Structure formats: C-alpha cells, structure tokens
Amino acid sequence: MDRVERRAVLRTGLLAGGVGVAAVAATRAASGPGPAGQDAASPASGQGSRAARPATLPFRGPHQAGVVDEPQPFAAFVGLDLPKGATRQTCRRLLRVWTDDIERLMAARGPLTDLEPELAAVPSRLSVTVAVGPGFYAAAGLEADRPSWLAPLPPFEVDRFEPHWPQTDLLLQIRADSPVAVAHAQRRLVVGAQPLAVQRWVQRGFREPLTAVRPGMPFRNLFGQVDGTVQPATGGAEDGLIWLGSGGLPAPQGLAGGTSLVIRRIAMNLDTWDEVDRAGREHAIGRRIATGAPLTGRVESDVPDLAATDALGFPVIDPVSHMRRAMPLAPHERILRAPYSYDDAPGPGERSNSGLVFVSFQADPVRQFVPIQQRLAEADLLNIWTTPVSSGVYAVLPGAGAGEDLGAALLA
Ligand code: HEM
Numbered sequence: 001m002d003r004v005e006r007r008a009v010l011r012t013g014l015l016a017g018g019v020g021v022a023a024v025a026a027t028r029a030a031s032g033p034g035p036a037g038q039d040a041a042s043p044a045s046g047q048g049s050r051a052a053r054p055a056t057l058p059f060r061g062p063h064q065a066g067v068v069d070e071p072q073p074f075a076a077f078v079g080l081d082l083p084k085g086a087t088r089q090t091c092r093r094l095l096r097v098w099t100d101d102i103e104r105l106m107a108a109r110g111p112l113t114d115l116e117p118e119l120a121a122v123p124s125r126l127s128v129t130v131a132v133g134p135g136f137y138a139a140a141g142l143e144a145d146r147p148s149w150l151a152p153l154p155p156f157e158v159d160r161f162e163p164h165w166p167q168t169d170l171l172l173q174i175r176a177d178s179p180v181a182v183a184h185a186q187r188r189l190v191v192g193a194q195p196l197a198v199q200r201w202v203q204r205g206f207r208e209p210l211t212a213v214r215p216g217m218p219f220r221n222l223f224g225q226v227d228g229t230v231q232p233a234t235g236g237a238e239d240g241l242i243w244l245g246s247g248g249l250p251a252p253q254g255l256a257g258g259t260s261l262v263i264r265r266i267a268m269n270l271d272t273w274d275e276v277d278r279a280g281r282e283h284a285i286g287r288r289i290a291t292g293a294p295l296t297g298r299v300e301s302d303v304p305d306l307a308a309t310d311a312l313g314f315p316v317i318d319p320v321s322h323m324r325r326a327m328p329l330a331p332h333e334r335i336l337r338a339p340y341s342y343d344d345a346p347g348p349g350e351r352s353n354s355g356l357v358f359v360s361f362q363a364d365p366v367r368q369f370v371p372i373q374q375r376l377a378e379a380d381l382l383n384i385w386t387t388p389v390s391s392g393v394y395a396v397l398p399g400a401g402a403g404e405d406l407g408a409a410l411l412a
Helices: 003-011 019-026 048-052 088-106 134-139 179-193 278-285 322-326 365-378
Strands: 074-081 127-132 170-176 198-206 259-268 340-344 353-362 386-396
Touching: 074 179, 074 353, 088 127, 088 134, 088 179, 170 179, 170 259, 170 386, 179 198, 198 353, 259 365, 278 322, 322 365, 353 365, 353 386
Parallel strands: none
Antiparallel strands: 074 170, 074 198, 127 170, 127 386, 198 340, 259 353, 259 386, 340 353
C-alpha cells in the first residue's frame, strides 16, 4: 500500500480524522527499504551461535507467523475492540492497514506512519499474529460463518475472572527476541489502527532467552518447571490438530490455513508455592524439576510409566498430578501450548503478582482444549497454587498470500 492509499483508508474510516491521519500527514519518506532491507531468510550478523536462525520471519504464506515458530522470549498480547457502528468496511480497512504495517515491521522496517523507524531496524524475529473474536464476525455481518467454537469457553469450577481482560473483538499477538521490538510494534499497530480499533488491554510475557546456556531446553515457568515437553509435532502428519483445513477436515468459511487461539491468564501463587518442598513440587506435576523427566524416568523425553508403584504400593505418578490429568484420553485431545510468564508489580501488601499467560493453538478448542481443561478443573494438584483470572477465544486468520490483505478470504 502506498502512502496515498493508506491515507485514503484511514480518512474514509469510521470516525475518520484521528491520530492515524495526522500521523500519515506528518510522516517521513519511509516507503523505501528500511535499514535492514534484507529478505526474510537472511541470517542475523554477529549473533554467534544464533546465526543459523533467521533474524526476520516471513510475513506472507499460507499461515501467519507466531503459531508453530519457536516462541520468541518477549511477547505482548493486545486485546482491541472495534468501535460502535463498525461494519464489514471497517474490518476491511483495519486489516488493510495492519497488513501493510505488519509486513513492514516484520521485515525490520517502520510502518509508513512511523516517526521513529530506527526502533524497528534491528531484526529481532518479530512476529505479529492477528486473531479475531466473536464481535468481529458480528460487526462484519458474518454471524452465519462464525465457527461454533468461536465463543466463550464453558465456565469451569476453578475460574475466578477479573474484569481487566475481557474477550475482545481482536487480538494481536506480538513476539520478538527484543522487548524494544515488541514495544515498538505494539505502539505502532495500536496507534495506526485508530479509529478503526481501540485497545482494551495488554498482557506482557517473557520466556528464557533462546541464547540460554542449554538451547534445546524448553521454557521454564516461574514455578521452575520445565513446561512445553509434550506437544503435537508440527509440519507433518499432526498438522490437522492445529491448522484449519488440514488433516482432511473442512475449514470454516474463510479460515483455511488459520487456527484458534485460547488465551487464559493464570495467576500462580509463588508465596504458597515457596512453602512446598522439592518432593512436593515434583509430586504436583508428576515430573522432576531439574530435568523435566517423568518421576518414573531419567530424561525429559522418557514416556511416563503410569502403572509404576512405590514401595508402599502407591502410584509413583499421582493420578491427580497435573501431567496425569492433562494427558489426552482421546487422540484429538491435544493442543500446541505457547505460554509466557508474567511477573507484574505486586499490589500494596502483596509480595508477588506472577503467573502464566497461557496460550494454546488448536484447530477446534471445544473438541481439543475443553476436555483437558474440564479434567484439570475437576482435579489437578496444581490448582492449589493456580487461579485462572481471564479467558478468551480467537480465530487466528490464515496467512496473507502475495498482494493479499489479512482476512481477505473471510471478508470477500
Ligand atoms: C499455571 C498453569 C499451568 C502450569 C504451571 C502448567 C505446567 C505444566 C507442566 C510443567 C507440564 C509438564 C511438562 C510438559 O509436558 O509441558 C504441563 C503439561 C501439560 N499441560 Fe500444563 N500447566 C498449566 C496450565 C495448563 C492448562 C490451562 C492446560 C490446558 C487446559 C494445560 C495443558 C497441559 C498439557 C496438555 C500438558 C501435557 C500433558 C501430557 O504429558 O500429555 N496446562 N503443564
């Protein structure tokens, strides 16, 4: 999209005349290739052992980035709502602006309205993933096409929702190797969307840097547990568990190549967790803290022996340990987890405000996610220390093909 076209998109937008237009008018001559200017696969320079990983991720393709890619260490999840009176045109204009801005940001170039493109210039494996909620379908007049799973999850016994992070019409998942890249992309995309969408909340999260001493070792959450060991395989026979339209199943209208995203903010009580000894901690999960190995095994990849008993005849892996309860009872009860830790400033009189921004991808959350969550809500030792405080379900749009805007098939 050139500058004139972008200006037209914003100007003719609902409630036109907001910050976006002003910013376009003031913008620099930024449409040329940015300082990075490299193609999607060019390796980062000066990154030692990381040189093999591309410093930018491709934006265009059948799927959006940020789903099956190795999660980057920093993330922001931004919930936005469409304005009152939004129509299909509003949705189209918004996705047109975001398509252009995200493509530039992911290539380490500032969007057209960027007055500080230098903040975008360090290639940081930025990915921005756009997902839509039920309200998007309603505004676009597409209720009849809305997949039945794109609705709030059923209530679970353990839920204690707070009002700060409601379901929204849209979700941006922004991830990168650098917190600067995340902050900058978030700011540009939220400001650039005005007045076509308004930010409601932001959840920030982090993981171990990928340069960590033990590369291969998955994410450790703030309970110290190795988290993310058992996951569906990606890029092959198990794709139907994740991508809509894969595995021989029909995709909902306009979503072939997309997926669903469940986001649940789960508070973790580090203060009461601190009172538990090492053995108790391992018992609660069914795996060793040090290695992530099942209590019946030696290494992380060992298959848990659920029948093993100790000298007193008790199961080594407790039937209500988290791992045991989360295991699939049917082959389709599997999800791709990509959680992030949060560690926010505690309130007055509190010592910690920490937890997990739990994120999972699956083709159908009702079929795949809900049975697991139901079992965990009924019995899971981890519930002693964890509390879900928000929940949302979104449809991740398919990737944008050459010359196409995100959501093109859905809004056609
Ligand atoms: C604060 C909340 C949570 C924490 C700290 C946590 C932590 C863990 C840990 C340490 C493991 C074992 C290693 C692994 O396979 O990743 C695990 C496994 C798993 N968790 Fe969670 N988890 C949480 C919430 C959830 C939720 C909400 C779900 C889904 C509803 C879930 C689903 C799973 C699944 C499917 C597995 C793999 C089970 C298997 O071995 O097949 N977890 N979790």
